Amino acid sequence: MTAALELDRVSHSFRTRGALDDFSIVVHPGEVVAMIGFNGAGKTTAMRVLAGRLRPSHGTARLLGRDPHDVSGRNARRFGHLIDAPLAHPDLTVTENVRSAARLHGLDRATAAGATTAVIGQLALEPWADARSAALSQGNRQRLGIACATVHSPEAIVLDEPTSALDPRGVVVVRDLIRASAASGAAILVSSHHLDEVSRVADRIVVVHGGRVVGALEPGSTDLERRFFELVHDADTRTPDPERAS
Numbered sequence: 001m002t003a004a005l006e007l008d009r010v011s012h013s014f015r016t017r018g019a020l021d022d023f024s025i026v027v028h029p030g031e032v033v034a035m036i037g038f039n040g041a042g043k044t045t046a047m048r049v050l051a052g053r054l055r056p057s058h059g060t061a062r063l064l065g066r067d068p069h070d071v072s073g074r075n076a077r078r079f080g081h082l083i084d085a086p087l088a089h090p091d092l093t094v095t096e097n098v099r100s101a102a103r104l105h106g107l108d109r110a111t112a113a114g115a116t117t118a119v120i121g122q123l124a125l126e127p128w129a130d131a132r133s134a135a136l137s138q139g140n141r142q143r144l145g146i147a148c149a150t151v152h153s154p155e156a157i158v159l160d161e162p163t164s165a166l167d168p169r170g171v172v173v174v175r176d177l178i179r180a181s182a183a184s185g186a187a188i189l190v191s192s193h194h195l196d197e198v199s200r201v202a203d204r205i206v207v208v209h210g211g212r213v214v215g216a217l218e219p220g221s222t223d224l225e226r227r228f229f230e231l232v233h234d235a236d237t238r239t240p241d242p243e244r245a246s
């Protein structure tokens with residue numbers, strides 16, 4: 001099966017600081033892959049490369065089989081991402097923002113209207129449907145960002161810490177949306193700091209440390225935390241690199 005999202009031996013540096021070092025990851029259609037790692041491990045940088053926002057100095061990035069920098073209109077419409085701040089306009093309402101995102105991703109007016117109502121329902125945003133985005137709480141703004149990233153039912157989805165600001169109900173709602181998208185065939189890459197949470201949503205968990213993928217964890221297995229620290233410790237023992245510890 002062709003990968004929908006792929007980084008193959010990618011390296012990237014910010015000035016003298018290495019952020020990714022020989023980093024490889026693959027996400028296939030219908031699969032949820034979670035990246036977990038310390039602050040500064042390289043998760044967001046990997047996602048930025050996949051979204052075509054950074055060009056790797058070495059290695060290859062593939063988004064739906066193409067170089068993310070060359071993704072044309074049609075392929076761009078098959079991709080959705082939430083990295084850093086949501087793309088919502090502060091003066092537009094939740095509904096207006098989501099509808100605009102749907103139109104920008106190529107949905108016609110009628111389809112965009114239906115998809116907007118559906119994703120607002122899926123993310124339990126109905127009470128704020130007519131609220132200006134600027135007036136939303138942090139958690140609801142994060143839900144809005146996820147709605148804008150997924151309203152067009154993309155085939156490849158990248159979500160950087162999608163539940164970091166969410167309450168327990170929000171976490172469940174977003175988990176359900178991610179699982180439903182994967183069940184419809186989407187390839188999904190998420191990052192998180194919460195082992196329990198990724199264990200519930202992911203098919204595979206990869207541990208990122210010092211700009212590398214240093215191992216995998218089995219979702220649902222016991223003692224995830226101990227195994228995580230073992231992998232990190234083993235990686236440090238193999239390649240101690242104080243430059244990359246941030």
Ligand SMILES: Nc1ncnc2c1ncn2[C@@H]1O[C@H](COP(=O)(O)OP(=O)(O)OP(=O)(O)O)[C@@H](O)[C@H]1O
Pocket residue numbers: 014017018019037038039040041042043044045046244246
């Ligand atoms: N724009 C930038 N300029 C310079 N250095 C950067 C920039 N963005 C990231 N870095 C550095 O690259 C490394 C990887 O950062 P990255 O944001 O990818 O980590 P992360 O795993 O997403 O961390 P977190 O869990 O805190 O979000 C860090 O050392 C960070 O300081």
